Amino acid sequence: MTDQNCFDVVIVGAGPAGLIAATWMAQTGIRTLVVEKKPIHTQAGHADGLESRTLEVLDSFGLGERIWAETNRTIEVCLWSTSSLHGGISRDSVQANCTPGLSRFQEATLGQGRIEEHLLQFVGRHPNVHILWDTVPTSFIIHNHLEGLSSQHAIEMHLTTAKSKNGVLSSEKTPAPASVRAKYLVGCDGAHSWVRQQLGLRLEGCSRENCHWGVIDCVPVTNFPDIRKRCIIKSNVGSVMIIPREDTLVRIYIELSPATAAQFRSNWYPSVLLTVLGDVLKPYYLVTSDIPWSTIYTVGQRICHQFSVHDRVFLAGDAVHTHSPKAGQGMNVSMQDSYNLGWKLASVLRGAASPQILRTYQEERLPIADRLIKFDRRMCRGICSSRYGEDEEPDQHHQQQQADPSHEKDKYSKLKDALSEENSSAAGLAATYAPGLLVTPAGSPHSPLCLDIPSSIWSKSYLAQNIVLGRRLLDTLVLCQSDSRPWHLQQKLPSTGQWHLLVFGGDITASTQMARVMDLAASLSHPLSAVAGRINAADPVGSIAVYLVHSAPRLDVQLADLPLIFRPLSERTGYDYGRVFADNKGYQDGTGRAYKVYGIASEGCMVLLRPDQHCAYIGALEDTPALEAFFERFTTVDE
Structure with missing residues (x-):
């Protein structure tokens, strides 16, 4: 195999997590290949929430202020519910959507595609990182006799050019080499991660098959007064969450009955979602002729409790944890995963640290993922109109709330607790890594x-x-x-x-x-x-x-x-x-x-x-x- 096909790091997946890893590699001069099955970066839809800590991370690469300038800042959150007086919805409260003083940035929204564009521009300025679009891996092996030698290209991966929807091989992209060698492999390839499956690992958890949500991005024409604020609406018809986006774009999450979810999946017409939305918003109206993206998902939380294998292959982002988009945490925690991993890989590859520091990746990020899953459950319970998770064992936080009579007096009590947590500890600002190889302890040495x-x-x-x-x-x-x-x-x-x-x-x-x-x-x-x-x-x-x-x-x-x-x-x-x-x-x-x-x-x-x-x-x-x-x-x- 020629040196041209040998890389220090191969990253599978060019979404936000993969691109943050690639940004680290670009910044530190590590020879890297990124493999992405899509022909181009994200064009519409997908994630859109940016937490304060993620903006700080982006700013540490010189990108934060530019991205921040494009975002829509979600200053307030409004809680709405069905009024007992006239049957339609009315506003219950307006509160701050951030905790002042924790960061010079605050929660904001911007389409995933624009965030990827900024990261791709950064990576593109560094010739040591190469991206192969329209390319998929077909197999990989770790050569056992080289596994313990960190300076060796122990991983061999076979690639092929992806097929477009009509089954024709793309001719517009650089053809993929038949095989490449790498010292390290990072799987940032989403919830259906090919890399994770090849390792024989699986996401553990479950979906709530009776809890479905439709999602639309649209430019609305409406008399709903809080359309440019973050809103959570709990009506007798169902629940809706409104997230204002950049320019005049708005993302709307709509709770669906199983029958309506099946109807949408049968034809994927956004009109099905708009009908439910119209019923929830009464007495207000909302119409739109501009819907660039829509989809549906079933609420669930899953986690893989193994983030790496042999300290050679690593998983990040949705490849190891999936959940609902209710709190806008998915893209943020995913990017923070690879932010944690990237500098450690670079330090080992540049001879500045021993490979043993790579073990701290799972030690530090797995507890963050565990807390994210539990937090998402609480967020979903607070937003869904019907009780969420009847068929699962409630976590300790939920049990404490159920035992507190004061919480029953406030229909938004669980949601307000979750929102408070979202704007502080769940925003990544309070992520704390336990004592270990890279963090010294404080207190009694007899701990x-x-x-x-x-x-x-x-x-x-x-x-x-x-x-x-x-x-x-x-x-x-x-x-x-x-x-x-x-x-x-x-x-x-x-x-x-x-x-x-x-x-x-x-x-x-x-x-x-x-x-x-x-x-x-x-x-x-x-x-x-x-x-x-x-x-x-x-x-x-x-x-x-x-x-x-x-x-x-x-x-x-x-x-x-x-x-x-x-x-x-x-x-x-x-x-x-x-x-x-x-x-x-x-x-x-x-x-x-x-x-x-x-x-x-x-x-x-x-x-x-x-x-x-x-x-x-x-x-x-x-x-x-x-x-x-x-x-x-x-x-x-x-x-």
Whole structure:
């Protein structure tokens, strides 16, 4: 086999999950092939909800603001129900559809096709990633004698050009090679995942065969007053959920009876859905002549409890978890799956980490998927007009609600609880990875959960009380030391495969505090330090970017007096003026609060963030030995 057909990574599926994985590979220079059975990217329909954390992820690749500018922001959610006075529906309440302060982004909507276009444009600028459209895999094997050698192309996959609907092979696309070799395979190929089936794995769970929902995208003409707000309507006829989209497009979910669902499936005419919608909306009307997409689905939740095989083949997104689109979580959690995996693959392939870090993918993402499935059940129970899940064992959360008489007084109580959860923890902002190889624990070293982690590298979380180990860093404004420009600190943490070490130096105008910061810089830079070679290295993958955030009066600090580790010098670009920040009041509201937001102790601390912005370690300014020991746990071992 020629080198031309050998890849570091092969990704099956060019949907959002596959394209986030490809974006990581493009960013980090990994030779990658993406295989997609469709002839082109998504043109209409499918997912459309973007959560705050997903926008942060996209922004870490430089795409967030551009995508954010195109979205429709769902500011409010309205709850409607049948009125006892006139029989038609009336508004019960209007409330915020986001929790302020958790992110600089908020929940928004944009068609999946446009999101894919942005990701494809990014990937297209990097020649190391190649996409084969209209192509399907037919078989693959893992060569057992190469399985334990991560540097070898142990996976062999056979491909063929997909057939169009009329059975004719496409002649417009680059023909697929007969076979390719890869070091790693990532299956992002949806709920009917071919990769998962080849591994002999299955989704476990069930569908509710009496719970059907139709979906239409349309440009409506209506007198319904809240058509540009997110709405949940529970009427005597059935339930409807309205999601305003970009421009004047609206997505509408319509609960269907089994008979109506069968009628729609017999001819796929959207008029069947519009008839039910018209009955629910009375006394209001809605007509449309522009329906670019419609479909139907049966509510269900399924999960595969194995996300990888031999640490060579990985599954992400709908390939390992499926559920209803009620809370707009599917595309978001799928993209966050491959965001978690991508930097780890790149780190191994670039020799910056041992293959053992790949085991953390399932350890970290499976609990997220489990919580997603349980949350979707609660969301469905709150939205469906009839009781949801009568034939399943209710989860603990549902049992607690049923036992609370106050919940029975409010027909929207379960739904309001779910909406509150959706706008906080379920939005990905509170996703917290448990202690393990890439996250240090805090608390007593005698905890049975962490007996395999040396007590010498346990975090001192009391030094940054509001930074949660294993969770993405909260965002706040800081002032650039050099020009007083306000920055969202999260914006200084791009996804390049680089780790980020935030040094909270405290008031460095105090001689003792400055001495501690100087000693830390000297320790990190010492030739015998286990991390010195990683500090501000030219190759970002696996390197450590160091930042100083101090609380001293900015004008009393001179950048030139600080160690070079905080202002690295390049022959081509000169000093880096974007590594030192002051937690001072500036000319913009919201500045001067970083130490309070993060709960930083007066003596300061250092906070290590992973390449995916999740907190890995919190230590004192003198704890460089612990930092070194942390990295030594997963450094590359020669084969």
